[in-house]
Amino acid sequence: MEEQLLAAAHAPPTDPVAPAVELERLTLAPRGRVVLDAVSARLDEGEFIGVFGPNGAGKTTLLRAVLGLQPARAGTIRVFARAPRRGNAAIGYMPQTRTLNLDVHLRARDVVAVALHGGRWGWPRLSRADRDEVRWALATVEAEAFAERTLAELSGGERQRLLLAQALLQRPRLLLLDEPLSGLDIRYQNRVASLVRRVQSLLGATVLFTAHELNALLGVMDRALYLGGGRLALGTVDEVVRPEVLSPLFQTPVDVVRHRGRVFVMPVDGGNACEGCGGPWA
Amino acid sequence: MTMLSYEFMRTAFTAGAIVALVAGPVGYFLVLRNLTFAGHALSHVGFAGATGAGLVGIKPLWGLLGMTLVSGAGIGVLGERVSGRDVAVGIVLVVALGLGTLFLHFYSGYAGATQALLFGNILGIERSAVLPLALLGAACLAVLALMSRPLLFVSLEPELAEAKGVSPRVVGVLFLLLVAVAVAEATQVVGILLVFALLVGPAAAAERVSVSVGVGIALSALLALAVTWGGIVAAYYTDWPASFWISALSGSVYALSHVVAMCI
Numbered sequence: 085m086e087e088q089l090l091a092a093a094h095a096p097p098t099d100p101v102a103p104a105v106e107l108e109r110l111t112l113a114p115r116g117r118v119v120l121d122a123v124s125a126r127l128d129e130g131e132f133i134g135v136f137g138p139n140g141a142g143k144t145t146l147l148r149a150v151l152g153l154q155p156a157r158a159g160t161i162r163v164f165a166r167a168p169r170r171g172n173a174a175i176g177y178m179p180q181t182r183t184l185n186l187d188v189h190l191r192a193r194d195v196v197a198v199a200l201h202g203g204r205w206g207w208p209r210l211s212r213a214d215r216d217e218v219r220w221a222l223a224t225v226e227a228e229a230f231a232e233r234t235l236a237e238l239s240g241g242e243r244q245r246l247l248l249a250q251a252l253l254q255r256p257r258l259l260l261l262d263e264p265l266s267g268l269d270i271r272y273q274n275r276v277a278s279l280v281r282r283v284q285s286l287l288g289a290t291v292l293f294t295a296h297e298l299n300a301l302l303g304v305m306d307r308a309l310y311l312g313g314g315r316l317a318l319g320t321v322d323e324v325v326r327p328e329v330l331s332p333l334f335q336t337p338v339d340v341v342r343h344r345g346r347v348f349v350m351p352v353d354g355g356n357a358c359e360g361c362g363g364p365w366a
Numbered sequence: 367m368t369m370l371s372y373e374f375m376r377t378a379f380t381a382g383a384i385v386a387l388v389a390g391p392v393g394y395f396l397v398l399r400n401l402t403f404a405g406h407a408l409s410h411v412g413f414a415g416a417t418g419a420g421l422v423g424i425k426p427l428w429g430l431l432g433m434t435l436v437s438g439a440g441i442g443v444l445g446e447r448v449s450g451r452d453v454a455v456g457i458v459l460v461v462a463l464g465l466g467t468l469f470l471h472f473y474s475g476y477a478g479a480t481q482a483l484l485f486g487n488i489l490g491i492e493r494s495a496v497l498p499l500a501l502l503g504a505a506c507l508a509v510l511a512l513m514s515r516p517l518l519f520v521s522l523e524p525e526l527a528e529a530k531g532v533s534p535r536v537v538g539v540l541f542l543l544l545v546a547v548a549v550a551e552a553t554q555v556v557g558i559l560l561v562f563a564l565l566v567g568p569a570a571a572a573e574r575v576s577v578s579v580g581v582g583i584a585l586s587a588l589l590a591l592a593v594t595w596g597g598i599v600a601a602y603y604t605d606w607p608a609s610f611w612i613s614a615l616s617g618s619v620y621a622l623s624h625v626v627a628m629c630i
Contacts, residue, residue: 151529171531179525188398188522189627191577195522202519203532205512208579234577250526 102165104129104258104290105150109159114145121314122159127292129257132284133318134301135294137311138334143294144180146311147260150292151177163258171203176256176289178247180263192238192246193218193231199250221249224283241272245279252283259284259291265300273300280304298325299346325349369602374489378608381491381499382594385551386564388503390587391510392548393569394579395541399521402566404441404542407459408549409561411437414466416483416558421473426483427498430553434546437462442539486557486609488598499551506547509540517541518579555594556609563609564590567616571623575630589619 105127112120119142127133135143148154149161152168161168163175188195197210197218210218222231225245230238238246244264251259261280265273277293281304284291295301298308298321308324310317312333317324324330325347331337337352369375396405412430419429437458444458470480482490510517516537519527524534545565552564568589576582597612604611 148529153528170529175529177526177529179523179529189573189575189577189582190522190579194578198519198522199526199530201515202527203516203530206515207511208515208518250523 102129103127103162104131104164105292106162106165107159108161110149110156110161111158112142112145112149112154113157114148114154118157118314119145120311120316123314123316124159125309125316125318127290127309127318129290130288131307132281132291132305133293133307133309134298134305135292135309135311136296136298141311141313141333143311144262147177147262147292147294150258150260151175173254174257176251176253176259178251178259178261178264180266187236189234189236191231192227192233192235192242193222195235196221196231196246196250196253200253217253218249221252222246224252224286225249225279240267241276244268244276248276248280248283252287255287257287257289259287259289259293261291261293263294263296265295265297270300273297277301277304298349302345302347321347327352369599373493374491375598375602377491377493377496378488378598379595381496382488382555382598383591384496384499384503385555386568386590386594387587388506388548389552389564390568390572390590391507391583392544393565393590394573394583394586395510395514395517395521396545396565397569397573398518399541401542401545402562402570404438404455405545405549405565406562407441407455408434408438408542408546409553409558410459411462412550412553413483413558414462414469416553417466417469417473417480420479421469426479427495427550427554431502431547431550433462434549435543438542438546439539442535442542482557483553484557484559485607486553486555486560486612488555488594488608488612489601491554495554499554502547503551506544506551510544513537513540514579556612560609560613563613563616564594567613567620568593571619574623574627593619 103126107123107125109122109124110120111118111122119140135146137143145154149156150163150168152170152172163172197214198208200210200214200217222228225248227242227245227249230242235243248261248264251261264276264280268276277300280291280293293301293305302321307319308321310324310330310333313335315333317329317333325340327338327340330340330349338349339352341348341350393405396402412434415429415431415433416426418433419426441455441458516527516532519532520534520537528534548565549561552561556563569586572582572586572589576585593612593615596615597608600606600611601608
């Protein structure tokens with residue numbers, strides 16, 4: 085009885101829809117170019133949000149704003165009810181792989197560990213607890229089998245999992261994953277997507293997952309966030325992936341075609357929906 | 367008479383060891399960061415500093431060091447912003463080399479030492495130069511050890527590091543200042559044109575055959591030391607220039623590392 089009371093006292097607030105990220109008339113203009121223009125949205129804690137939109141629509145910029153790296157030109161952004169700040173330990177971030185120096189001859193395990201307290205001064209020595217944390221992260225993404233190999237020897241999919249492991253260090257409440265599926269074949273895309281879903285339920289985290297292709301995330305995401313033309317649309321796939329919602333964002337009339345449980349967005353006149361990019365912008 | 371009974375040989379071994387133990391570890395991070403070209407450029411820039419020092423009557427080492435420090439910071443600040451880093455580095459290099467030529471033109475009395483400046487003269491190092499080299503080197507290694515953790519983070523994953531609150535630019539500029547010191551030291555052994563032999567050859571070989579940072583750094587320092595001492599010994603017995611032997615050994619170590627990497 086007493087234990088139950090204690091547990092109740094320590095339990096997080098019971099409001100099931102506490103916001104993880106709130107945008108209020110937010111305008112983002114990296115290098116002076118407005119990519120999001122006075123947009124508002126509320127992403128709830130524990131949600132898996134797929135973030136889509138043409139190149140340059142502001143997917144990465146939005147993630148950088150959540151990280152506190154891209155200041156708002158106007159409006160506000162709140163992360164767990166506070167202004168965004170750099171180095172927020174509650175956020176795990178996975179940048180796009182193409183910025184990774186792939187030629188390094190360093191063990192995968194060590195590369196993952198680099199992100200743990202990476203900002204502290206001194207020699208990169210790991211405590212026993214640090215090593216346990218790295219081991220846990222590697223096990224969570226099923227990367228133990230290749231943890232002792234060097235980065236240069238790994239496939240694209242294996243590297244993605246390492247970066248995901250890195251994002252999981254210190255068990256964040258919010259995961260920002262930037263294009264984790266780029267360069268992976270369809271089967272591996274589905275595997276990474278369901279892996280992220282499993283990790284999400286394990287941590288109870290909120291996930292923002294940017295992607296070019298909708299279908300790999302169809303079974304795993306709770307809501308889709310489409311960016312384009314300075315605006316956004318947020319809702320379930322059925323609510324958002326409709327011609328009248330997406331055409332203004334893509335600034336061209338688009339059709340939505342459903343085929344055997346898959347969804348394709350394509351321009352009304354002429355173009356093709358291409359496998360792997362699935363949109364009129366390709 | 368053994369070679370160690372000559373004072374100039376003892377000085378050469380001591381100075382060579384100091385320089386190698388600095389160039390190895392700094393070079394390892396230089397390779398890791400894909401910044402070897404910047405190291406090369408810094409040494410050329412140092413040429414202007416060294417010849418300019420002759421004009422105002424201070425020792426070439428200090429002129430060289432001042433110039434590499436200033437341009438190291440410059441490359442660091444510019445490099446983060448301009449995407450074509452090679453272009454920024456190349457332009458700094460050309461302007462400085464031109465300046466060096468101008469200084470030489472005005473101070474013809476210095477021309478005799480130009481050969482040593484360009485190709486190094488380890489057997490001619492003065493005894494009094496050892497202490498400054500040791501102090502500079504110790505300071506450089508101490509700062510490197512202190513910043514090694516964020517440096518590693520920023521080198522491997524600049525975007526993630528930035529998100530975690532580590533400034534890639536601050537760390538990058540600080541590191542290039544260390545490179546400036548290492549370059550200034552290395553020119554005392556192999557001269558401006560052969561700095562790659564100490565700063566990059568052993569480091570690249572070590573990076574290739576090791577899979578962890580600690581081993582890589584230690585091996586890099588060890589290989590730099592072996593190459594330097596090997597070069598001095600070979601020069602003693604053949605009477606060929608030590609700089610030739612050092613660069614030849616450096617090249618051999620690098621080539622050998624590819625063979626070793628293929629076998630393991």
